[in-house]
Amino acid sequence: xxxxxxxxxxxxxxxxxxxxxxxxxxxxxxxxxxxxxxxxxxxxxxxxxxxxxxxxxxxxxxxxxxxxxxxxxxxxxxxxxxxxxxxxxxxxxxxxxxxxxxxxxxxxxxxxxxxxxxxxxxxxxxxxxxxxxxxxxx
Amino acid sequence: xxxxxxxxxxxxxxxxxxxxxxxxxxxxxxxxxxxxxxxxxxxxxxxxxxxxxxxxxxxxxxxxxxxxxxxxxxxxxxxxxxxxxxxxxxxxxxxxxxxxxxxxxxxxxxxxxxxxxxxxxxxxxxxxxxxxxxxxxxxxxxxxxxxxxxxxxxxxxxxxxxxxxxxxxxxxxxxxxxxxxxxxxxxxxxxxxxxxxxxxxxxxxxxxxxxxxxxxxxxxxxxxxxxxxxxxxxxxxxxxxxxxxxxxxxxxxxxxxxxxxxxxxxxxxxxxxxxxxxxxxxxxxxxxxxxxxxxxxxxxxxxxxxxxxxxxxxxxxxxxxxxxxxxxxxxxxxxxxxxxxxxxxxxxxxxxxxxxxxxxxxxxxxxxxxxxxxxxxxxxxxxxxxxxxxxxxxxxxxxxxxxxxxxxxxxxxxxxxxxxxxxxxxxxxxx
Amino acid sequence: xxxxxxxxxxxxxxxxxxxxxxxxxxxxxxxxxxxxxxxxxxxxxxxxxxxxxxxxxxxxxxxxxxxxxxxxxxxxxxxxxxxxxxxxxxxxxxxxxxxxxxxxxxxxxxxxxxxxxxxxxxxxxxxxxxxxxxxxxxxxxxxxxxxxxxxxxxxxxxxxxxxxxxxxxxxxxxxxxxxxxxxxxxxxxxxxxxxxxxxxxxxxxxxxxxxxxxxxxxxxxxxxxxxxxxxxxxxxxxxxxxxxxxxxxxxxxxxxxxxxxxxxxxxxxxxxxxxxxxxxxxxxxxxxxxxxxxxxxxxxxxxxxxxxxxxxxxxxxxxxxxxxxxxxxxxxxxxxxxxxxxxxxxxxx
Amino acid sequence: xxxxxxxxxxxxxxxxxxxxxxxxxxxxxxxxxxxxxxxxxxxxxxxxxxxxxxxxxxxxxxxxxxxxxxxxxxx
Numbered sequence: 003x004x005x006x007x008x009x010x011x012x013x014x015x016x017x018x019x020x021x022x023x024x025x026x027x028x029x030x031x032x033x034x035x036x037x038x039x040x041x042x043x044x045x046x047x048x049x050x051x052x053x054x055x056x057x058x059x060x061x062x063x064x065x066x067x068x069x070x071x072x073x074x075x076x077x078x079x080x081x082x083x084x085x086x087x088x089x090x091x092x093x094x095x096x097x098x099x100x101x102x103x104x105x106x107x108x109x110x111x112x113x114x115x116x117x118x119x120x121x122x123x124x125x126x127x128x129x130x131x132x133x134x135x136x137x138x139x140x
Numbered sequence: 141x142x143x144x145x146x147x148x149x150x151x152x153x154x155x156x157x158x159x160x161x162x163x164x165x166x167x168x169x170x171x172x173x174x175x176x177x178x179x180x181x182x183x184x185x186x187x188x189x190x191x192x193x194x195x196x197x198x199x200x201x202x203x204x205x206x207x208x209x210x211x212x213x214x215x216x217x218x219x220x221x222x223x224x225x226x227x228x229x230x231x232x233x234x235x236x237x238x239x240x241x242x243x244x245x246x247x248x249x250x251x252x253x254x255x256x257x258x259x260x261x262x263x264x265x266x267x268x269x270x271x272x273x274x275x276x277x278x279x280x281x282x283x284x285x286x287x288x289x290x291x292x293x294x295x296x297x298x299x300x301x302x303x304x305x306x307x308x309x310x311x312x313x314x315x316x317x318x319x320x321x322x323x324x325x326x327x328x329x330x331x332x333x334x335x336x337x338x339x340x341x342x343x344x345x346x347x348x349x350x351x352x353x354x355x356x357x358x359x360x361x362x363x364x365x366x367x368x369x370x371x372x373x374x375x376x377x378x379x380x381x382x383x384x385x386x387x388x389x390x391x392x393x394x395x396x397x398x399x400x401x402x403x404x405x406x407x408x409x410x411x412x413x414x415x416x417x418x419x420x421x422x423x424x425x426x427x428x429x430x431x432x433x434x435x436x437x438x439x440x441x442x443x444x445x446x447x448x449x450x451x452x453x454x455x456x457x458x459x460x461x462x463x464x465x466x467x468x469x470x471x472x473x474x475x476x477x478x479x480x481x482x483x484x485x486x487x488x489x490x491x492x493x494x495x496x497x498x499x500x501x502x503x504x505x506x507x508x509x510x511x512x513x514x515x516x517x518x519x520x521x522x523x524x525x526x527x528x529x530x531x532x533x534x535x536x537x538x539x540x541x542x543x544x545x546x547x548x549x550x551x552x553x554x555x556x557x558x559x560x561x562x563x564x565x566x567x568x569x570x571x
Numbered sequence: 572x573x574x575x576x577x578x579x580x581x582x583x584x585x586x587x588x589x590x591x592x593x594x595x596x597x598x599x600x601x602x603x604x605x606x607x608x609x610x611x612x613x614x615x616x617x618x619x620x621x622x623x624x625x626x627x628x629x630x631x632x633x634x635x636x637x638x639x640x641x642x643x644x645x646x647x648x649x650x651x652x653x654x655x656x657x658x659x660x661x662x663x664x665x666x667x668x669x670x671x672x673x674x675x676x677x678x679x680x681x682x683x684x685x686x687x688x689x690x691x692x693x694x695x696x697x698x699x700x701x702x703x704x705x706x707x708x709x710x711x712x713x714x715x716x717x718x719x720x721x722x723x724x725x726x727x728x729x730x731x732x733x734x735x736x737x738x739x740x741x742x743x744x745x746x747x748x749x750x751x752x753x754x755x756x757x758x759x760x761x762x763x764x765x766x767x768x769x770x771x772x773x774x775x776x777x778x779x780x781x782x783x784x785x786x787x788x789x790x791x792x793x794x795x796x797x798x799x800x801x802x803x804x805x806x807x808x809x810x811x812x813x814x815x816x817x818x819x820x821x822x823x824x825x826x827x828x829x830x831x832x833x834x835x836x837x838x839x840x841x842x843x844x845x846x847x848x849x850x851x852x853x854x855x856x857x858x859x860x861x862x863x864x865x866x867x868x869x870x871x872x873x874x875x876x877x878x879x880x881x882x883x884x885x886x887x888x889x890x891x892x893x894x895x896x897x898x899x900x901x902x903x904x905x906x907x908x909x910x911x912x913x914x915x916x917x918x919x920x
Numbered sequence: 921x922x923x924x925x926x927x928x929x930x931x932x933x934x935x936x937x938x939x940x941x942x943x944x945x946x947x948x949x950x951x952x953x954x955x956x957x958x959x960x961x962x963x964x965x966x967x968x969x970x971x972x973x974x975x976x977x978x979x980x981x982x983x984x985x986x987x988x989x990x991x992x993x994x995x
Contacts, residue, residue: 042848042849043849043850046849046850046955046956047955047957048955051428052428053426053427054426054427054458054459055459056458056496057349057459058350058353058386059349059353059384059386059387059391059456059457059458060386060387060458080955082937082938082955082956084938085428087938088497089462089496089497092461092497093496095492095493095496096458096485096496113250116250116287117250119250119287120250120287120352123287123288123351124349124350124353124426125350125426127350127363127427128427131427131429338767338770340766340770400759401757401758401759401760402759402762402763404759405757405759405760405762405763406763409767413767414763414766414767414770448770449766449767449769450766451759451762451763451766453762477766477769477770478766479762479763479766479769480762481758481759481762486749489748490750491701491747491748494749494779498781498782499781503777504765504766504769504775505777505779506758506761506762506765506778506779507758507778507779508758509751510749510751513751551751561759562757562759562760562761563758563759564757564758565753565754565758566752566753566754566758567751567752567754567758567761567778568749568779569749569750569778570738570745570747570748570749570750570780571735571738571745571748571750694924786946786992787923787926787927787946787948788948789926789931789949789989789990789992789993790926790929790930790931790948791929791988792931792985792986792989793986796982796985801982804921806921807959849956849957850957852957853957853958853961853963854957854958856963857961857970859974860958860959860960860961860963860974861958861959861960863960863974863977863978865971865974866960866974866975869975870982875982876982886921888921896921896924896945897923897924899921899924900921900922900924900925900927901924901927903924904924904925904926904928904930907928907930908928908929908930913930914930914932914933914985915925915930915931915932915933916932916933916935916978916981916982917921917922917925917932917933917947918935918936918953918959918960919934919935919936919937919938919942919953920953920956920959
């Protein structure tokens, strides 16, 4: 299998730290739930996750940012990719179960900044791999 | 490869003029000498050190890592290869262990830091580190330091302190109370030694999601590994070191990597009712292509070694469940019997789906407990570290830190509470 | 007057009022024990007494659940009980659901100890096992002589404030709640023990059973399509515009019944989607994309099958926990059977 | 839901997009649909084409209801 070049890859995120208007990025508001909902509609349309939606070791509802990486369906085949669908359902389930966390208070802003930075750190390699961040060297 | 662990029992800890282990088992530590060593790394604005003994009414928070003081006394290389010393292969000869002591690193790395160790009260029952004599290092970063750099500084400081304690105690003439010997020859020798016993290995998943979620093998970020073989003795000399300080209940501290209970359980039955052939380490990366590649490679290695049974442990929750289930499914399809070790996130009421993935082949699972269970931690007399983060702790929520100093929080915020190496005796059952 | 005050909830049949014809009666109460309550009184002798019985028709309860529960709770409260018994319902579907629902409400709202009893296949089990202590009973009323002592024993334990132990030893149905416990050996040792047993092919007990679903044998095919009455169901969430019965957007706790009378096609002026689990744009543009009424009406005119059943059923399927699915299925199935339907089409998104 | 209705001896066909889930919850006669947001339609097609696609699926469903089966079958 040849290393898949990014046929059509998009990154759905609500994290401002990625910087405005990057090619292949789709900014969504509505917190992690908003990002998952957009990814859900894509997966229903045959898109596939390239990175696990529950990346990082956080319950999604306790981490204000979510960055998801998906690849368009190849050719005309828009059938649902089962692996992506079950991962999506697990992620949505953990969203429903998790407590919406408020990040208010003094430590809130510092925590928010760190969450945003950590979200970028966690996903940079993956975006790098699929040419959404910097040209892939390796 | 043959390794002897020379364990000197530690029965107390206090500051003193020279770092040494007295005859009565009390570890004496020269505070200034220790702090001078740590402050050599210019990336700290401040370093402090404190002591906490089992039974003290003391809370340590936020905990980043826990390390057992060890040093080589005979044989190649030094403990924590590739982190402090060179990358010479370790796992042979003799290693001195301050048995019952631990170095605990503590301090703000990011705003939502976490990890609670209570030395007494309810919290003490849920962490393995309430029974060790803890030397706690508290760090304050230089302003404007980049997270990556500061995380590394804290990690290395913990390892240096642990090596310093062991080296000083050994050089002060501390004698071992007991010696444990671990020997596993080459695979051909193993197969001829126990031809009729079932060949068993341990598939050891390391957390490798990225910043604050990393694990290092001989100093190499395991994210860049493809599954490979490691000799169990190497783990006892700190070949695997934790850089993971998120979701403290099921991160594997360096202490648990040094004292991997699955490895000791397999050694204990080696030659009795199983043939412990070796350890395969694999990772838990973010992209699915990495997960599939590592899983396929790890199971292929097991088949090349003629493995018939695998214990598989994961580290973390959510996406690592996918690696665990992939590894289980592939191994069982290849005819290798598996047992999985995992913790559960079954919600505060215990009624939610525990894992984010499943397969019917996973018919043999050991649970290390539900990490969402809520516990009430009583007020402690003293806190080492900072408490203002508790309400932002994963597992905690606003209001978990009460005015009276008590904390209501999920087990998820207690260091090592549901460690997925099966380090503790906790489990879960269905009512 | 000795010991604890107990109120007993039962349906119109066990309350001696009547069978299916009295299923519509509203909640009412009687002082003292009634019907099966006599057996409970004997079993509770000296420790507790049934001071009152509340009776409600299964039909009324099923169709007016919220009001019925409220009224039943009010009547129960009037007796100032220390604990409540509901059922046993054996394998009666609607009665089991009512017993579970009342027990759930008593536990949550009145905060009283409560115990129920029913056959383990009763839909009420899956619906309420997580919040209610349910004693397994046989599937018919002859099992009363075993059910009463078992339920009484657990009730007295709850009243004494004793924590209930393992369901397998205490005799109540596993509630499916994961609780932490400490083992004599570490997780690692238990894992190696388990592997040795598994490799030898010997019996072992996993500590976390993977979720698994049971099967039902396929029904016989319809012999004569031309003479068949076909019913249409969906859990794709199509509802009349405005969602009159407020079906929830996810994990729906109810289903709704509507009529196709005088409707030729599921058009966007008449219907919409209430489903929260997918992009609603396309279903709202043309609800036939989920509820294929236009095609079925044409086929009916062409005589492909005899009749499209005028009544249709709808709910929201995403994340509908298995429990609700079981309840909806058993109630809708019973009704379709009664209406002489020969086969069913269920559409999902 | 499917299983409980079938317990009454009523043959039931499940038109759904995610076949594996239908198999898991125990449906016996399964007809794959087009897509989650529009299981019996396709907005990219003309209304006539869409109607024909919908009809084809419903016809397959009716034929499934007439087919004797012994185990879970995807038509």
